[in-house]
Amino acid sequence: MSDTQTTLLNTPNTAPEVRNPAELPADAGEPVFEVSDLDFFYGSFRALRDVNLGIGRRRVTALIGPSGCGKSTFLRCLNRMNDLIPGTRVDGRIAYHGQDLYGQGVDPIEVRRQIGMVFQKPNPFPKSIYDNVAFGPKVNGLKPKSMDDLVEESLRRAALWDEVKDKLKQSAFSLSGGQQQRLCIARAIAVRPDVILMDEPCSALDPIATIRIEELMVELKQDYTIVIVTHNMQQAARVSDVTAFFTAEVDDAGHRTGVLVEADATSALFTSPKDQRTDDYITGRFG
Amino acid sequence: MTTTTPPPTGLQPARSARGDTAFRAASFLCGFTVLAILGLIAVSMTQKALPALQAEGLGFLTSARWAPNEGRFGALAFIYGTMVISAIALVFAVPVSIGIALFLTEVAPRRLRKVVSYVIDLLAAVPSVVYGLWGVLVLSAVIVDAYDAVGRVLAPVPLVGRLFEGPANGRSLFTAGLILALMITPIITAITREIFDTVPQGQKEAAVALGATRWEMIRGAVFPHSRSGMVGAVMLGLGRAMGETIAAALVIGSSPRISAQLFGPGDALPSVIAFQFGEASGTYRSALIALGVILFAMTIIVNMAARVIVNRGQEARAA
Ligand SMILES: Nc1ncnc2c1ncn2[C@@H]1O[C@H](COP(=O)(O)OP(=O)(O)OP(=O)(O)O)[C@@H](O)[C@H]1O
Ligand SMILES: [Mg+2]
Numbered sequence: 265m266s267d268t269q270t271t272l273l274n275t276p277n278t279a280p281e282v283r284n285p286a287e288l289p290a291d292a293g294e295p296v297f298e299v300s301d302l303d304f305f306y307g308s309f310r311a312l313r314d315v316n317l318g319i320g321r322r323r324v325t326a327l328i329g330p331s332g333c334g335k336s337t338f339l340r341c342l343n344r345m346n347d348l349i350p351g352t353r354v355d356g357r358i359a360y361h362g363q364d365l366y367g368q369g370v371d372p373i374e375v376r377r378q379i380g381m382v383f384q385k386p387n388p389f390p391k392s393i394y395d396n397v398a399f400g401p402k403v404n405g406l407k408p409k410s411m412d413d414l415v416e417e418s419l420r421r422a423a424l425w426d427e428v429k430d431k432l433k434q435s436a437f438s439l440s441g442g443q444q445q446r447l448c449i450a451r452a453i454a455v456r457p458d459v460i461l462m463d464e465p466c467s468a469l470d471p472i473a474t475i476r477i478e479e480l481m482v483e484l485k486q487d488y489t490i491v492i493v494t495h496n497m498q499q500a501a502r503v504s505d506v507t508a509f510f511t512a513e514v515d516d517a518g519h520r521t522g523v524l525v526e527a528d529a530t531s532a533l534f535t536s537p538k539d540q541r542t543d544d545y546i547t548g549r550f551g
Numbered sequence: 552m553t554t555t556t557p558p559p560t561g562l563q564p565a566r567s568a569r570g571d572t573a574f575r576a577a578s579f580l581c582g583f584t585v586l587a588i589l590g591l592i593a594v595s596m597t598q599k600a601l602p603a604l605q606a607e608g609l610g611f612l613t614s615a616r617w618a619p620n621e622g623r624f625g626a627l628a629f630i631y632g633t634m635v636i637s638a639i640a641l642v643f644a645v646p647v648s649i650g651i652a653l654f655l656t657e658v659a660p661r662r663l664r665k666v667v668s669y670v671i672d673l674l675a676a677v678p679s680v681v682y683g684l685w686g687v688l689v690l691s692a693v694i695v696d697a698y699d700a701v702g703r704v705l706a707p708v709p710l711v712g713r714l715f716e717g718p719a720n721g722r723s724l725f726t727a728g729l730i731l732a733l734m735i736t737p738i739i740t741a742i743t744r745e746i747f748d749t750v751p752q753g754q755k756e757a758a759v760a761l762g763a764t765r766w767e768m769i770r771g772a773v774f775p776h777s778r779s780g781m782v783g784a785v786m787l788g789l790g791r792a793m794g795e796t797i798a799a800a801l802v803i804g805s806s807p808r809i810s811a812q813l814f815g816p817g818d819a820l821p822s823v824i825a826f827q828f829g830e831a832s833g834t835y836r837s838a839l840i841a842l843g844v845i846l847f848a849m850t851i852i853v854n855m856a857a858r859v860i861v862n863r864g865q866e867a868r869a870a
Contacts, residue, residue: 343760348756348759374762376760376761376762377761380761381760383753383756383760387751387753387754388754388757389754389758389772389775391771391775399758400762400763403761403762403763403764403767403771404761448757
């Protein structure tokens with residue numbers, strides 16, 4: 265469960281020196297991630313520069329900002345999904361419960377088991393509803409007393425159980441888009457992660473399905489740390505405790521690089537942003 | 552019509568309907584022609600095969616005795632040989648093809664992937680007689696020792712040992728199966744590779760994000776999505792293997808017998824037809840044509856089975 269804070273390593277790895285300590289926004293609580301001086305490169309293209317951000321435990325942290333500013337890139341750094349893309353490079357440090365996430369000897373597979381992810385487009389496997397949820401526990405060698413119970417519990421927590429309990433053996437593709445997305449959340453929960461990352465989880469859903477997922481997030485933060493990317497500022501305001509605003513800066517050579525402008529308690533960020541660019545963005549004046 | 556004014560331009564049902572009809576007629580004609588040709592082939596071949604079939608009756612299918620001099624024509628040994636070498640071909644070709652396709656789609660760096668894919672497509676285009684000659688000149692010569700060694704090791708094993716005992720011969724069912732495997736590997740690889748390419752990136756990422764290793768990702772996301780397509784590819788390969796003539800004919804040993812000894816000679820339907828047709832006449836000729844009819848039926852059955860499996864897979868996924 266999320267209480268059991270497993271370590272990624274047998275021996276603790278020492279953190280590299282950092283110029284700026286990760287700033288933990290007010291109200292963030294105990295940190296799960298401390299990101300310092302993070303640069304991210306796709307080949308020679310720098311997608312992120314100098315990101316410093318703390319992410320608090322059992323909080324919903326929202327990442328907002330204009331398209332292409334590197335929100336997804338940042339999110340995928342947190343569970344090392346970017347490792348899959350050839351030619352990418354991370355500079356700086358991401359500490360996860362004090363451990364260097366990219367340190368030597370850290371197993372990315374173990375990282376991803378503890379830090380789950382829900383994607384923009386619902387992406388269930390072409391398997392039954394049951395097998396979708398059971399897949400994660402199986403590959404992770406989780407041996408629950410009863411897989412049936414684990415599947416049920418996960419589906420319940422994802423607020424999907426009542427709708428699917430009579431058709432667990434049916435293909436996941438028989439579900440509606442909103443149901444599929446909740447199935448993906450159930451699937452992520454089933455491996456008992458510590459953190460759940462969500463990249464625009466509602467952008468393919470209708471308003472009612474969106475509301476259901478938002479309610480779910482508020483409920484899930486009792487037990488999980490949640491980081492969500494969203495383009496919907498009302499959504500950020502509704503569900504998140506802390507909001508981080510990213511934007512793309514254009515340098516003299518015309519390269520666009522994502523930077524973190526500011527991060528603050530959501531209510532503070534939306535009512536009294538400290539940076540003019542944040543103000544422009546949330547009031548609808550793009551800058 | 553409630554209005555007398557002509558509809559505005561842009562709505563011209565008559566024109567588009569006309570095009571539609573023409574297109575439908577043309578495509579119907581094409582489809583019908585294909586069916587008609589197939590039907591004609593089947594009918595005319597069966598007609599020509601009739602004398603032999605009438606002479607032998609059901610014995611044509613159930614007897615393994617093929618003695619043209621005595622006027623005895625039993626096709627069972629050839630049916631058996633065809634099935635055995637096809638099975639051997641699949642046993643080797645399918646795992647190798649899937650392995651190569653997985654390597655190309657999931658592991659290989661992009662540049663290597665391009666090169667290997669290109670080579671595989673080339674291999675698929677090599678004429679079968681080239682494979683056959685290579686089989687005769689090289690493979691069957693060097694493989695005898697390997698057969699001997701395998702036979703000695705496996706001889707004491709019950710059941711399995713029986714398959715590999717007996718005098719090893721370079722030209723055998725097993726050699727023919729290997730050559731066929733070599734020939735159908737490129738095509739199965741090429742098709743499965745394309746199928747693996749259609750697996751949505753999102754599903755693969757979902758598996759990885761759950762802490763799956765690459766192999767677990769393949770099992771959880773790639774295979775379930777590709778299952779029916781893979782079956783289709785294998786069946787296509789099987790169809791090829793069954794109908795492949797020259798390459799197998801050159802190395803199979805041409806001996807009409809039913810034997811569990813895979814390292815011994817045998818014969819297959821297409822090879823018999825190819826080698827004996829020139830010298831045949833009368834009932835003999837008719838019997839060879841009947842072998843063709845059997846082969847025709849077998850390939851159609853395999854293809855229909857593939858169709859059914861693929862469709863069922865699609866329904867299951869759509870359900
Ligand atoms: N796989 C990739 N290879 C190269 N460049 C990439 C890759 N993925 C993203 N980028 C680039 O990195 C930058 C940040 O992209 P990212 O997807 O993180 O933005 P985003 O803030 O999530 O945008 P959106 O709101 O549209 O989803 C963009 O300029 C994008 O073109
Ligand atoms: Mg994005």
